[in-house]
Amino acid sequence: MMNCYEATRLISESQERDLSVSEKVTLRVHILMCTGCKNFSVQIPFLGQAMRAFANYRSEDEDEGKE
Amino acid sequence: MSGSNAHNQLVDGIDTSDLSDTIFLKELRRQMVKFATLQLSNAEAAEDAVQEALMGAMKNAKSFAGHAALKTWVFAILRNKIADVLRQKQRLVEASNLLSDEEENEDFTELFNNKGYWHRDERPASWGNPHEALHQNQFWKIFEVCLEKLPGHQARVFMMKEFIELDAKEICTTVGISNTNLNVMLHRSRLRLRECLENTWFIKECAT
Numbered sequence: 001m002m003n004c005y006e007a008t009r010l011i012s013e014s015q016e017r018d019l020s021v022s023e024k025v026t027l028r029v030h031i032l033m034c035t036g037c038k039n040f041s042v043q044i045p046f047l048g049q050a051m052r053a054f055a056n057y058r059s060e061d062e063d064e065g066k067e
Numbered sequence: 068m069s070g071s072n073a074h075n076q077l078v079d080g081i082d083t084s085d086l087s088d089t090i091f092l093k094e095l096r097r098q099m100v101k102f103a104t105l106q107l108s109n110a111e112a113a114e115d116a117v118q119e120a121l122m123g124a125m126k127n128a129k130s131f132a133g134h135a136a137l138k139t140w141v142f143a144i145l146r147n148k149i150a151d152v153l154r155q156k157q158r159l160v161e162a163s164n165l166l167s168d169e170e171e172n173e174d175f176t177e178l179f180n181n182k183g184y185w186h187r188d189e190r191p192a193s194w195g196n197p198h199e200a201l202h203q204n205q206f207w208k209i210f211e212v213c214l215e216k217l218p219g220h221q222a223r224v225f226m227m228k229e230f231i232e233l234d235a236k237e238i239c240t241t242v243g244i245s246n247t248n249l250n251v252m253l254h255r256s257r258l259r260l261r262e263c264l265e266n267t268w269f270i271k272e273c274a275t
Binding site: 003004005006008009012013015016017034035036037039040042043044046047048049050051052053054 | 190192197200225229232235249250253257258
């Protein structure tokens with residue numbers, strides 16, 4: 001079975017490219033059995049979203065506070 | 068906490084005409100310079116890019132209602148400027164530099180055991196609804212700290228990918244690394260950034 005290090009590597013790469021069918025299957029099987037990697041797989045896309053939202057922070061809150 | 072409240076009050080108390088608001092501008096400039104320096108690894112080039120982006124913004128400052136809109140826009144200009152500079156300067160960083168940096172940081176045994184499975188106490192926990200964090204000032208301070216803790220090249224490559232949104236090919240040519248190297252670096256930066264956010268933000272959030 002695929003280990004967690006490998007699983008996190010594939011989860012990371014899925015942000016850059018489409019995984020192959022066999023990669024997807026092995027990853028899915030691993031995630032079914034591993035809560036840690038399941039959480040990881042949700043958190044990694046969030047890191048990207050957060051990075052893109054980075055520039056807008058603080059000023060957004062200030063403006064919300066004013067309204 | 069009281070520090071950030073004081074800051075907000077200070078900013079809120081000022082009649083904000085955006086680019087003439089010196090406190091806002093100072094803070095914006097600080098963030099821009101920090102970001103550009105990290106990306107270009109050259110203080111002078113970073114100052115130039117920030118200056119150009121701000122000058123571009125001055126021209127149309129009146130058409131922007133509120134700090135948020137202005138800031139988003141200024142950063143969009145800056146992002147384009149940086150992308151241009153990066154594209155012109157190929158092989159910005161010596162490939163050998165990157166590799167040695169990689170080797171130094173090879174060690175992930177603090178996260179995984181020798182079979183490659185998570186150590187029990189390093190296993191990623193549930194973050195609940197992480198998107199709520201995006202609206203909290205304190206979260207962004209922690210995010211910045213975690214980003215700064217990444218080894219230099221990892222932070223740059225991660226930001227190129229996720230913030231400047233260059234595609235993988237462009238990053239590889241610009242930095243002078245192979246696709247495999249890029250994947251390794253992105254994987255590592257995500258492992259580290261994730262762990263830092265979990266330890267300094269999300270675990271505490273869930274506990275309260």
